[in-house]
Amino acid sequence: MEYIQVLELFAGLGGLHIAVNNQKDANIQVVKSFEINVNAVKTYQENFGHDVVSNRNILSLSTEExxxxxxxxxxxxPPCQPFTRLGKKLDVNDDRCNAFHHVLKLLPRSPNIQYLLIENVYGFESSKMRDTMLEILQSCGFYTIEFLLSPTDFGVPNSRLRYYLLARKNKKFTFCKHDHTSIVKEFPYCTCRVKSLNDQASICSNCQREVNTNISSLVQQNAGNAAQNSLVNPGKLHSYLDKETDIEQYAVPDKILLRYGNILDLRTFQDSSSCCFTKGYTHLVEGSGSVLVCSRSVTIEEAYKVYNEFKDTDSEAALKSLRKLKIRYFTPKEVERIMCFPDNYTWPKDISDKTKYKLLGNSVNVHVVTLLVALLLHS
Structure with missing residues (x-):
């Protein structure tokens, strides 16, 4: 059986490393990783040891190495800022593309590289950088398939639409009936927890997708909270929350409530979705992630009726009404769970909550990439 040795680049918190470790029956391991952010490296070392990760610039990587x-x-x-909707969208003209482009230019002189998995932000699929990447991969003999997927597609209550590319040399992908030039927007196999591994049916009666035993096994064994859910029966946020939380410690500040109350993305314990958590969570308001309503005695409608009536004339009355909702930020550990990191993932003691949010906002959803790694290896 082929043994796959992975180099993890732009490693961040090691979400792709966890996805590799989740492949219980595959001969695959991460043997080296590169990351330039010092706090990310410290956290990576805390979870995977000091020998695997190097704190260095990827531009120094050579074909010989x-x-x-x-x-x-x-x-x-790779860095998503050149393509994100909140950025300047400089694409290939953004210096933050240089390291990614450097890696791509190494591939024609690196015949030993047989497999690729690349994740980036929604918007990358329409970039010039993507065109350059596909041209290089095709010239190297890679077969490719591209996806736009969100954790909500897998029953995880978080909207985080991302671009993914799988590529392998001299091995066609046979699981999808498409021309391999369009982007796939649906995972090709059943990912339902309710699907029994002993059920020999080839089509899941729950989601009507083809059953793949490798994928079903991963969903059963490695997905944590996500394994309890499915596209048909999405998970509730309450199963991802801490049992006890200091509401005051994570409370949304009064000045934010008063000024931005109407643009906060409010979620309750019973909601089956949340907005994408970004690196700006807790210090940016719009588009940086959801906040949680902890009150069970006051409805959102009641509180906001008073807030909107008085916010321009009596700020104290407006603020008092929103305070009753007990609105707080999701804790770093809760964001971890929503990103499907395992509960035994740990942080160095000197890493602040602000830094945790920033690093998590730049990370991958572990459940999604776990299944994509399986797709790359087994299909």
Missing amino acids: LFRQNVNAIFMS
Whole structure:
């Protein structure tokens, strides 16, 4: 059986490393990773040891080193700022593309690389950088397939639409009936927890998708809270929350409530979705992630009726009404769970909550990439 040695680039918190470790029956491991952010490196070392990750600029990587590392796969999540909707969308003209472009230019001289997994933000699929990437991969003999997927597609209560590319050399993808030039917007196999591994049916009666035993096994064994859910029966936020939380510690400040009350993305314990958590969570308001309503005695409608009546004439009355909702931020641990990191994931003691939010906002959803790694290996 082929043994797959992975080089993880732009490693961040190691979400792709966890996805690799989740492949219980596959001969695959991360042998080296590169990350330039010091706090990310410290956290990576806390969870995977000091020998795997290097704190260095990827522009220093050479074809000779790729060969010496004895790797045949590269998994990476390059910087998304050149393509994000909140950025300037400079695309290939953004210096933050340089490291990714450098890696791509190494591939024609690195025949040992047989597998690729690449994650990026929604918007990358229409970029010039994507066109350059596909041109290089095609010239190297890679077969590729592209996805636009969100954790909500897998029953995880979080909207985080992302671009993914799977590529392998000399091995066609046979699981999808499409021309491999369009982007796939649906995972090809059943990912329902309710699907029994002993059920020999080829089509899941729950989601009507084809059943793949490798995928079903991963959903059963490795997805944590996500494994309890499905596209048909999405999970509730309450199953991802801390049992006890200091509401005051994570309370949304009064000045934010008063000024931005109407643009906060409010969620309750019973909601089956939340907005994408970004690196700006807790210090940016719009588009940076949801906040949680903890009150069970006052409805959102009641509180906001008073707030909107008085916010321009009696700020104290307006603020008092919203305070009754007990609105707080999701804790870093809760964001971790929603991103499907395992509960035993740990942080260095000197990493602040603000830094945790920033690093999590730049990370990948572990459940989604776990299934994509399986798709790359087994399909």
